[in-house]
Every structure is written in C-alpha cells, then in structure tokens.
Amino acid sequence: MLNRRALKEIDIGTIVLLVVISLVGIVFVYSAIYSHASQFVWRQLAWLVVSLVALFLFLLIDYKIMLSFALPFYLLMNLVLLSLLFFGKLVANTKSWIILGSYQFQPSEITKLAIILLLARVFSEYREDLMSARAFLVSSAIVGVPFVLTALQPDLGTALTYLPVLFGAFILAGMKKKYVIIMLILGLLTGFIGWNYGLKDYQKRRIITLLSPGQDPRGSGYHLRQSKIAIGSGGLTGKGYHKGTQSQLRFLPARHTDFIISVIAEETGFIGILSVFLLYMIFLYRLFSTAWIAPDRVGVYLCFLAGMLIAGQFLINIMMIVGLFPIAGIPVPFISYGGSSLLTNFLVVGLVLNVRMRRFAFI
Amino acid sequence: MTRIYEDLNLIIRRARKTFFVILALLVLVVFYYWKLQVLDHEKYWKLAEANRLRESYLPPPRGLIMDRQKIVLADNVPSFKVSLMREMVKDYDVTIDKLCSLLELNREELKNRIERYRSVPAFEPIIIKDNLKLEELAILEARQEEFPELRVEAEPKRYYPFHQLAAHLLGYLQEVSPEEIKASTDRSWHPGEMVGKAGVEKQYDRILTGKEGKLVEMVDSLGRSRGVVERVEPQKGQDLVLSLDVDLQKKAEELLQDKEGAIVALDPRTGECLVWASSPSYDPNLFINRFSPEEWSKIVNDPGKPLENRVIRGLYSPGSIFKITMALAALDLRLITPETSFFCSGSINIYNNAFSCWFKPGHGWLNLPEAIKNSCNIYFYQLGYRMDIDTIAHYAELMGFGKKTGIDIPGEKTGLVPSSEWKRKVLGEKWYPGETISVAIGQGPLLVTPLQVAVATAGVANRGKRVIPQLVKLDGMPPAYEQIPIPPEDFEQVIEGMWRSVNDGGTGKGAYQAGFDVCGKTGSTQFISQKTEEKLTQKGEQVKKTHSWFSGFAPRYNPQIVVTVLVEFGGMGGQTAAPIAGEIFKLYREKYVKQKSAEGN
Missing domain, CATH: 3.40.710.10 (DD-peptidase/beta-lactamase superfamily)
Incomplete structure (x- = not known):
C-alpha cells in the first residue's frame, strides 16, 4: 500500500507552505485577541499539531481505498447533520456543533470532505464530453442535501462553501460554457449587486438574522464598514504588528475568525496583504497543478474539487470583507481561528497530496 | 490498468482554465485592495481616527439650597436629555425632518438653535430636547441605529419643590448662551450647561456648580460607544444653607x-x-426647561413684572x-x-x-x-x-x-x-x-x-x-x-x-x-x-x-x-x-x- 516511491513523493514543499500559512494565521489571531489570546493560541497550535498528524496518517491510506468508503461516509455525515438539527445544542444560536467536554466540533466541516470524495467517485466513471442532465441532477443532489441540512442549522456561511465544489464538478463534467458563465455571473451578481444596491439595510439585517442568528445583531453593514476602515487605514505598510487601532480597540467584529484578513491588512498594510495573497496563490497553484499530473480521472476530480473548496472559501472571504460579496460568515482556510475547519482543510489538502504521491503507482 | 491510457486531457484542460479564471479573479481582488489601502488610504485613515476615543463631560449635580432649618428649597431630580452630535450629521435637512416628526419639535426653533451654536466647536454636542418623557426615551432607544448622531444622556435637573416660594431670592437657571461660551475666559462651558442667572443661584454659582466629571469611551466611526476607558465621577456642588425661614x-x-x-x-x-x-x-421650574419660549415671554411681558x-x-x-x-x-x-x-x-x-x-x-x-x-x-x-x-x-x-x-x-x-x-x-x-x-x-x-x-x-x-x-x-x-x-x-x-x-x-x-x-x-x-x-x-x-x-x-x-x-x-x-x-x-x-x-x- 505504501511503497517507498510513494513515501518519497510526499509533497513536503506544500506541507511546509501549509504550516507557514497556518502559523501566519496564529500570529495574527494572537494580535487580534491579545487580551485573552493565550488560550486561543495554544488551542489553535494544538489543533495544528493534531491536523498535521492526521494529515500524515491520512496519507498512509491510498485514495482509491478511501473512495470505496465514500458513500457510507457521506451518508453517515448527513445522518450526523440531520441528528444535530434534532438533538444539537444551541451554540452561538446555531446547532452546528458537537460538544465533547471542552472541545467543540463542527460536523459540517468534515462533510466537505465527504462531498468531495463522493462527487469524485461518481464522476470517476463519467466519460462523456458534455454533462448529461442525469449527471447534473445527481451531483446537485449530492451537494444539495448537506447544503440544506447545514443551512437549516442555520449556518448559511458553511453551506455556501459547498457550492464552489459543486460548481467545479459541473465544469469538469462538461457543462456548456454558456451555462458556466451564466452561473458565475449570476452568483456574483446576486452576491454583489443584490447585496449592495438591491436590498435595504434592515432587509439585509433581517435576512442575516434569519440565516445566521449568531451574528452581531447590529448588522452586516456595520461589520463591513468597520472592516473596510481597518483595511483602508492600514495603508501601504500597515500600522505595525499589534498596533492596529481598529482591531485592538475591538471595533472589528469576529476579528480572529471571519475578519482575520482585515487585521492583517490593517497591521501589515498592502505589502503584507500582497505577501499573504502571494503565498496563497502559490499554495493554490500546488493544489490545482496536481490535477494536471493526476494519474486517473478520480485523481483529477479530487485535486480540482479540493482546490475549488479552498479557493472558493478564500475568495469569498477576501471579497466579503471589502464588500465585494455579502458578509456570510465564511472563515479563511488555515488562517482563521477554528479547529474543525483547520483539520478538515488539512485533510482536504491531504487528498491532493495523496493523489500526487501515488501518481506513479501504476508504472 | 487500462485507466492509464484513458484520455484525461479534456478535463485537465477544463481544470486548468478554471484555475486561471480563479487566479484572474484573485488579481482583480488584489487591485481592489490596492485601491482601498493605497488610493483611498486617507479617507479610511480619517474614519479610523474617528473610531477612537471620545471624551465627554459628566454634569455635576448642583449643590442644594436649604433654608435655616435645612429644608431643601432647590433640589436635583433625574432627567434625560437628547443631544445632537453635529460631527455625525450627514444631511441637516434630513436629520431635522426626522427629528421634528420623531420628537414633535418645532422645525424653525430647531433650525435656529443649530444655527445659534454654529460658533461652538462641532465636537460639542448640542442639546435639542430635555426633560424627555418616558415614551420619547423609548422611541429614541429603539431608533438608536437609525440616528447615530443622537445621544441620550441622564442629567441631574434642578427642581424647586416649593415652586414660586422665595423665587426671587433663589433665582433661576438658564442655559448658557453661545455668546457667553465664546466670551468666557476663566471657565470653559459646554453648550446647554445650566447657569445661575439670578438670585442665590447666580451669586453662588461657582460654589453650587461642583466639579464636572469625565467619561472617556472608545467609540466607533458611527459614534457608538464600544466600551468605557476612563470614568471620573463628577463632584457634587457645595450645599448652601440660607438664613431664610x-x-x-x-x-x-x-x-x-x-x-x-x-x-x-x-x-x-x-x-x-x-x-x-x-x-x-x-415658578423658577419653568426656566429649567431649556425650551419654553412661550412661558418665558409670558413672564417677561407680564405687566406685574413677576421677575x-x-x-x-x-x-x-x-x-x-x-x-x-x-x-x-x-x-x-x-x-x-x-x-x-x-x-x-x-x-x-x-x-x-x-x-x-x-x-x-x-x-x-x-x-x-x-x-x-x-x-x-x-x-x-x-x-x-x-x-x-x-x-x-x-x-x-x-x-x-x-x-x-x-x-x-x-x-x-x-x-x-x-x-x-x-x-x-x-x-x-x-x-x-x-x-x-x-x-x-x-x-x-x-x-x-x-x-x-x-x-x-x-x-x-x-x-x-x-x-x-x-x-x-x-x-x-x-x-x-x-x-x-x-x-x-x-x-x-x-x-x-x-x-x-x-x-x-x-x-x-x-x-x-x-x-x-x-x-x-x-x-x-x-x-x-x-x-x-x-x-x-x-x-x-x-x-x-x-x-x-x-x-x-x-x-x-x-x-x-x-x-x-x-x-x-x-x-x-x-x-x-x-x-x-x-x-x-x-x-x-x-x-x-x-x-x-x-x-x-
């Protein structure tokens, strides 16, 4: 199962990049919530170690074997999501958490992994040039069920992160270019234009409170304003580490999770943000480029869908904090504080590394 | 083993194209960040500055005035007032319109009042209504988001429990006028502060006034408090015992x-x-109200000269x-x-x-x-x-x-x-x-x-x-x-x-x-x-x-x-x-x- 060749092919470079990005995240989580940071920082560091170990264990298992468990895993996760709706405890006004002692876990995060695996498996035997109606319906259903279950928690933000994966599947399966472009434009338009020009403030607030009551009731317009002030006032070079007035004076909401990029932008300026974005671009390139060297159709799907998941979350986040996308409560993978999300994203990257290290398996 | 030879070129090409679209999108977003952080930096810097600390004064309760038997002739009672933070006003016409319908204010009067305070620095809030009724208080609290330019505060208000009794001796309070604020050299006044204008209230104003307190709050760019940094309690003015019986x-x-x-x-x-x-x-209580020109002119024009x-x-x-x-x-x-x-x-x-x-x-x-x-x-x-x-x-x-x-x-x-x-x-x-x-x-x-x-x-x-x-x-x-x-x-x-x-x-x-x-x-x-x-x-x-x-x-x-x-x-x-x-x-x-x-x- 694990031969020497595969072991040698483990993409250490990507893992290092991943750890660097995660550490950048922890450094700024520390800055963002300085007053009670130590607890958060240690917890996040612990999660990082756990995630790394999990990643290496994950690499031991051939992705083809994982695929055979895709359907049961997927069904299990949906069952968990369903039971959360009935038995879940309200945390921050949503039922998205499993609580084990002092640790909380979000099953909706791990569900992402299940969705990617099942989609890849379904499309692994799909050899048509264009997407059939049946393929469209099946893939929509695979994402639709957990989407609805998660959105009902209610956690629209996490549910939305499933959509880029579905969209990625459509593209690879050969959805007509026309439709791809229409979907893309529709998505951006309803997000950007609808939000910025179509709805009144109180309507937005009602929608937000309806969909994610955990948010600050003062409303998304307020958050966005604070975030833009923080980012814009950072300037070219930033105010210096731990010197961001907006984040330090707590004007910025959710500054260690959804708005961590705003903190980085304020304290390190455009130069710092550009560096973080460049790191992320290189990292995304490593993910996507694996698709181009994948040995089989499943491998291409796995890498591409994983890339879509990570890139989708990243893009939505950096757009929403400057008002290019509605504030939807989506964290930045690897940088925002949050254990379940960190572990899940590590495992998602693990899928890609798995494909990469085993690409010569048949030669 | 057959899969090795299957043609993956098509889907790889699609994957590659998608990645480039994502990359392009990312580059566009980077440009947007450039605009925010570098081109519009000054604007946001100013907003961030406004997001800082706000210092406001806490009015001290005035000293009581008592008769020789320590019966209180001039007391303090709690009351609420609402002030306009002029810095936060975007469009005066809109704000005035809304305020007038909300608080049933006279439009011209409010306009004149804002005009009168033109010479006073904009960071000083001006009081637009005092002695708020409970319903008005509730309305304002409920609409706080809609009116970031309004601030509701409690203040100790002068009250003369015996009304007209010894009114000429006690005197009365009136709002310090913008002209007085400007002319004053030995003391800095806040707009809307009440000052003794006659009688004992005027003569012993300094002693009765006490020391104002200070409240430093973190406020966001909308002027809303995000927490108290420092609070110095005001010191009540000295009580006065009159020889009066x-x-x-x-x-x-x-x-x-x-x-x-x-x-x-x-x-x-x-x-x-x-x-x-x-x-x-x-009744000197009538003058404590900052806005009763009718009563004022009625008293001033009374042929019996009650004042x-x-x-x-x-x-x-x-x-x-x-x-x-x-x-x-x-x-x-x-x-x-x-x-x-x-x-x-x-x-x-x-x-x-x-x-x-x-x-x-x-x-x-x-x-x-x-x-x-x-x-x-x-x-x-x-x-x-x-x-x-x-x-x-x-x-x-x-x-x-x-x-x-x-x-x-x-x-x-x-x-x-x-x-x-x-x-x-x-x-x-x-x-x-x-x-x-x-x-x-x-x-x-x-x-x-x-x-x-x-x-x-x-x-x-x-x-x-x-x-x-x-x-x-x-x-x-x-x-x-x-x-x-x-x-x-x-x-x-x-x-x-x-x-x-x-x-x-x-x-x-x-x-x-x-x-x-x-x-x-x-x-x-x-x-x-x-x-x-x-x-x-x-x-x-x-x-x-x-x-x-x-x-x-x-x-x-x-x-x-x-x-x-x-x-x-x-x-x-x-x-x-x-x-x-x-x-x-x-x-x-x-x-x-x-x-x-x-x-x-």
Missing part, C-alpha cells in the same frame, strides 16, 4: 397674595434675612418712613431736644407755599416721640425748614440710603438720595429750598429699596450698628456692621416714638402684638401732589391709592427681628402694611420667642 416666608407670601409688593425680615443682630418675599412671583426682585430692585419713595432719619439728624445736630415741640394746625405756610398734614384737623402741640407716633408732617416740615438738603443727604447716607446694602445677591439697586450736587449734575438746576420740605417727609426725588429700609431700621434697632444683610450662612463669618455716628440716646428717643406708634394708638397700631414690644414706623407715598389729589377727589374721581409702608422691629430691647413691608397701591401705611408686618411678628414670636421662654422656664 421657610415658615415665615410662606406666611409672608400668603400675606402678599394678589398684591404687588415686598416683605423682608432680618435678624438685626446678624443681618441674616429671614423673609424675602416679592410679589407677584413666578423683578422688588426687595432690592423696587425703587420707592420712602414716605414717612424717612421721618426716622430726619428725627435722628435733628437730634444729632442738636436742632431739637426730645422735648422740643411744634404746633400742628393741619397745614403750614413755608416759602409762600402751603404744606399740609395728612391729618387735616391738626395734631396740636407735639414733641418728637409724639410726632413720630402720629407721623405728623408739620413737625417734620419744621425740621426740614431748619436743615439744608445736603445735610439731609448726609444723614440719609449714614442710614444706608443711596448705596448698596452689600447683600450677597446680584442686581441690587442703589436708590437715590437727592443733593444739591445731584440736581446740578443730573438736572442741571439749582436746588430750591422748597424741595427740601418735601424731602423732609420722604417725598420728592428720594428713592429707596425695601431692603435699604429694613437695614436702616436694623440700624435704629441696634442703636447705631447698621448691619450688613446676608442670605447665606457661611460658617465662621462674623456679622459685619457699619457704625452710624449718632449717640445711642438719640436712638432711644426715636425708638420711643416708634414704640408709641405701635403700642400707644399711633399710625402703626396695626402691627401691635401683645407681649412682643414691636416698634415701627408707617409710611405712605404719593404719586401725585396733594393738591392734585384734592382736586380729583372733589371732582369725585377715584384716586389711585398710595404705596403702603411699614418698617419696624421687636422686641424694643435686644431686638431679634426687623420686618419691612411694602404694598404697592396699598393705601395708608397703617391700613395695609402694618397689619401684615404684625402677622410676621406674630409668627416669629410663636416660633422663636415663645419656644425659648418655655425652654427657659
């Missing part, structure tokens, strides 16, 4: 009800004022009250002895002019005490005939007329003591001896305030020690006097006359109180000459009554209280003023003297 004051105001006039009572030993009534009065503090600002001819001064002057100058008598036939011809006594049949022969008792005009014409005006002026000034008494309340008037120099300077004319005759009975240009009369009476009661009146009992402050350089025996003679006036069937008999040796002098002032009055009466026309005076003290020896009463258009002094003074003496005796003697027994 609420019970006597109440009685005095009751007696003056529906009349125009003044009553002042003081302790001749210390100068402490026990009663300070000026009628008509007003006027008649005790120190009402100028009247002293009338026969002045005969006391004349008597003392004549005794001191040795023009007469107590036994010197003049004959009163009801009228007398001096300088080819007929001067008449108020008692037409004439008093016959009378000596000084009898002349005071009967308030005989002829006797005092005779004295006036033997003195020149400047001598009279000298003695009037010794009694405290024509100058401020030194009471610790602002706005006191000096009155007028005519002299030859005064007439030359002001009227540019020579003084005619005939005028001196009028002055001798307290008519002519002579003008005094009720408080001056009370102080002069205290000087007589103290046999020469003219006390300086005071309202606030400051600890450790000995009473201040001015000595009248007239021998005590002379005072005894005059006091004998004053005693007879009340206790021996004289003009002041209305003030008589059994067992409380009241000594006093009545006075009536004429607005028109006696001749005109006689003509009018003959024609059967109603002659406007004269002002009615009484001023006296009790008891005769070791006097404890001086009471001065003035009733405008009250008729003869003996008819109206004396019985009122009697009531005050009576209540004083019941409250202070009887109790003490009971304790002594």
